Amino acid sequence: EPEVTQTPSxxxxxxxxxxxxxxxxxxxxxxxxxxxxxxxxxxxFLVSFYNNEISxxxxxxxxxxxxxxxxxxxxxxxxxxxxxxxxxxxxCASGHRGSNQPQxxxxxxxxxxx
Amino acid sequence: GxxxxxxxxxxxxxxxxxxxxxxxxxxxxxxxxxxxxxxPGEGLQLLLKATKADDKGSNKGFEATYRKETTSFHxxxxxxxxxxxxxxxCALAHGSGNTGKLIFGQGTTLQVKP
Numbered sequence: 001e002p003e004v005t006q007t008p009s010x011x012x013x014x015x016x017x018x019x020x021x022x023x024x025x026x027x028x029x030x031x032x033x034x035x036x037x038x039x040x041x042x043x044x045f046l047v048s049f050y051n052n053e054i055s056x057x058x059x060x061x062x063x064x065x066x067x068x069x070x071x072x073x074x075x076x077x078x079x080x081x082x083x084x085x086x087x088x089x090x091x092c093a094s095g096h097r098g099s100n101q102p103q104x105x106x107x108x109x110x111x112x113x114x
Numbered sequence: 115g116x117x118x119x120x121x122x123x124x125x126x127x128x129x130x131x132x133x134x135x136x137x138x139x140x141x142x143x144x145x146x147x148x149x150x151x152x153x154p155g156e157g158l159q160l161l162l163k164a165t166k167a168d169d170k171g172s173n174k175g176f177e178a179t180y181r182k183e184t185t186s187f188h189x190x191x192x193x194x195x196x197x198x199x200x201x202x203x204c205a206l207a208h209g210s211g212n213t214g215k216l217i218f219g220q221g222t223t224l225q226v227k228p
């Protein structure tokens with residue numbers, strides 16, 4: 001069964017540095033998402049991406065964040081000038097059109113900001 | 115805004131016990147409802163879904179019925195196994211025309227003891 005893959009599984013970065021989290025969605029999916037789960041808290045929506053542009057973003061997704069689909073297969077989340085509170089598990093997901101279609105999630109990248 | 119509320123955990127049961135995890139939601143319109151499961155060290159996996167009122171989703175012995183009158187989607191299983199130990203997330207996604215972003219409950223940890 002096709003899977004969403006994320007790399008790296010764990011990223012440790014100094015505060016203030018830039019990080020790029022990478023995802024390879026399922027190949028025939030058209031909708032892509034990033035979610036975040038701070039330790040012990042609920043999974044939170046960050047951003048959705050369709051047709052090479054952001055379709056929706058949350059209040060969390062400020063100017064510090066950006067997403068890109070550079071080559072038709074990868075889907076990346078960039079965090080500029082990381083802060084301690086960015087430490088979390090970041091999940092990538094992909095899906096077909098329509099809210100009744102389930103999203104498929106990767107195993108996540110654990111981001112630790114020191 | 116839309117929200118999902120789950121019963122607080124952790125829930126600790128003996129093997130073969132009956133499981134109920136309560137989930138209620140607040141949303142405009144007619145959302146689709148999902149249960150996702152997260153096993154230790156893994157990403158979120160779709161467990162089951164229901165897309166309209168009175169639909170029953172089922173998978174691996176788990177069931178949940180979309181109750182519009184009580185805005186609920188409680189998860190049940192007649193006889194749990196040790197392998198069911200995981201974190202369970204209730205989630206909703208909105209209807210057509212929306213990006214399909216998922217709004218999650220806070221998650222309920224289930225621990226099943228032999």
